[in-house]
Amino acid sequence: MQKQSKVSLLEFIQKHATIGTWEYDVELDSVHWSSETKKIHEVSVDFEPKVESGISFYRIGYSRTTITKLFTNCIEKHEDFDIELEIVTPLGINKWVRVIGMPIIENYKCCKVQGLFQDIDEKTKNSIALNFKEKQLRQTFESALIGMAIIDLEGNWINVNRSLCKTFGYSTEELMSLSFTDITHPEDLKKGYKSRFDMINGKLDDYETEKRFLDKKGDTIWTQLSTSIVRDDNGQPLHFVAQISDISQIKKSSNKVNQLLKTTENQNKRLLNFAHIVSHNLRSHYANLDMLLDIVKIDLPETTENEVFPLILEAVNNLGETVENLNEVASINIKTDNIIESLNLSDYLNKAKKSIAAIILDSKSIIEIDVNKDLQILGIPAYLDSIILNFLTNAIKYKKPNEPAKIDISTDITDKKIVLKIKDNGQGIDLEKYGEKLFGMYKTFHRHEDSRGLGLFITKNQVEAIGGKIEVKSKVNEGTTFYIHLNKYE
Secondary structure: OHHHHHHHHHHHHHHHHOEEEEEEEOOOOEEEEOHHHHHHHOOOOOOOOOHHHHHHOEOOOHHHHHHHHHHHHHHHOOOOEEEEEEEEOOOOOEEEEEEEEEEEEEOOEEEEEEEEEEEOHHHHHHHHHHHHHHHHHHHHHHHOOOEEEEEOOOOEEEEEOHHHHHHHOOOHHHHHOOEOOOOEOHHHOOOOHHHHHHHHOOOOOEEEEEEEEEOOOOOEEEEEEEEEEEEOOOOOEEEEEEEEEEOHHHHHHHHHHHHHHHHHHHHHHHHHHHHHHHHHHHHHHHHHHHHHHHHHHHHOHHHHHOOHHHHHHHHHHHHHHHHHHHHHHHOOOOOHHHOOEEEEHHHHHHHHHHHOHHHHHHHOOEEEEEOOOOOEEEEOHHHHHHHHHHHHHHHHHOOOOOOOOEEEEEEEEOOOEEEEEEEEOOOOOOHHHHHHHOOOOOOOOOOOOOOOOOHHHHHHHHHHHOOOEEEEEEEOOOEEEEEEEEEEOO
8 A cells, every 4th residue: 555655656746747757777678668758758658668769759969969978878887967958759849858867786787777857848948038038138238339237226337238338438347346426427426316216115117317427538428317127026126227328419519509599699689789770870861861852952953954863862762762671670570471571573673773773874784674563472672672682783793894784584483483583694603613602601703892792692591581592593704594483472
């Protein structure tokens, strides 16, 4: 009864621990497998193993070569063995097993080999998969372009990657000899202090902040620090994982942009004040000229019959209108759409022609305007005045020597745009040489005593301010055509 009880216990252990037994009788050259061993091999209960057939279950290569050597040494050299190898079942399934063998010695000879056979397939495959994932994580950690570190709860490095060492200029050994606090900028030592304690206490899982560090040379490194906490299965904190991105260049660029914005704001304020002063002073001069002309009309009426007087009168009147427009420009706020209005293009072209009538007469220039009298565009009066006057005066200024300027003005109309074409027969511009600089500030392309390099720069900005753009075609000694794209009034 006691023997049967022991046998039942052994079978119970074999079944539930997935452990079988095996035995080889050297003298009889016979092999015995327990039922659990046969089950692990996935053979029937009446299967009768041989040494050769038993070894043939092992996967060709390392597993088969190793078990053959260990089994032989066990018999010949009386050596125990305990190893994990792969077998291939009759169904073609690879399975990891643990094989244990022990020689039984009589008269200095091995008479039997007894052993255990355990199914460890699931455990081994899980371990292999886990090792693979850990290897991947290690490679990802080490190869990441962003600085990464594992830090203990006291702020000491557990591991750092190459990118982090490169960011701070240390070797791995040098950085590992320091603590997280050692390389933190003194003014940022307390930054994130509360968040770290909140993570340890379970109030936070992670936090992110900008933080300054010091590199090996003592230079400040601005970083984006992202930190998370790792806990065990019971929720107890183990360590921190930190990602540290160097944002020093972004920070410098941001500061530079902010400084430029501040400078631009100050410049805009000064320009606005300048515009107010200019408009006020010009208004005074215009009023003075207008008053003098009225005196001339009364006291010297015969002078008004001179052919030049009407031109002076027209020029002064246009000056007065320009001053009024300039006064409006001085009070323009950032939202230019509030002051854009419908303007008659033909009226502005003819008005500009009259404004420079004296220049046209003196230079013997010819200006022909072929524009529909009802054509309306969207713009700012002062800007449109300035745009047209600048193109016309430039065409006259840069005419061919000893040859009058001929300027043709026409339009092309699309669904939403009016393209104003201003074509001249002047000196032309070498666009291959100067094309990219054509509308730059203080850029001049001809030797002329009045050239300051501001006209086209200002004109381009005025055109863009009313939603347009400028294109140009030109050939040296043949002339230039400007295409001014303007928004059509619907």
